Amino acid sequence: LLLAVGETLSVAESCTGGGLGQMLTDVAGSSKYFMGGVISYDNSVKISLLKVNQQDLTKLGAVSAAVAEQMASGVRSLLSTSWGLSITGIAGPDGGTATKPVGLVYIGLAAPNGEVQSFEYRFGQTRDRALIRHLSACTALDNLRRRLVTYNQDF
Secondary structure: OHHHHOOOEEEEEOOOOOHHHHHHHOOOOHHHOEEEEEEOOOHHHHHHOOOOOHHHHHHHOOOOHHHHHHHHHHHHHHOOOOEEEEEEEOOOOOOOOOOOOOOEEEEEEEOOOOOEEEEEEEOOOOOOHHHHHHHHHHHHHHHHHHHHHHHOOOO
16 A cells, blocks of 8 residues: 555554564565664663653653654654554563553554554453564554555545
8 A cells, every 4th residue: 555655654663573564574575665663672762763752751651652653753754754653562471560451552653744643452361472562563554554545545
């Protein structure tokens, strides 16, 4: 869909550790629309490269809708792409709390018109780290696909 409309994509990943970028580059010819990504596992990378607000990280935590949105906007700006897609979450098996359990994931999406949105998911039915990471990346791609279809009504 990106190729059909001449748009590009960049990604910012935290809990998936590059899994989303790998899925994208598994497709031959993806270099025509996928420009690259940032693995911002540490908050210092979120702040320095993606321009995530340090106060939001302190107040809301790295696993939050606001941070997912800022990561998506930040990578879109950093790599000068049409779209920015981000993932932040708690992949487990440890690290969860009562308010932010293992499997809590936020996906951020920044569109060419500057609109930014986030989506919350809870994949905590399993404490399987690999499965949570895989589900997160697949769901991020599905969110992008759905948004591309509605954004570019010609499809």
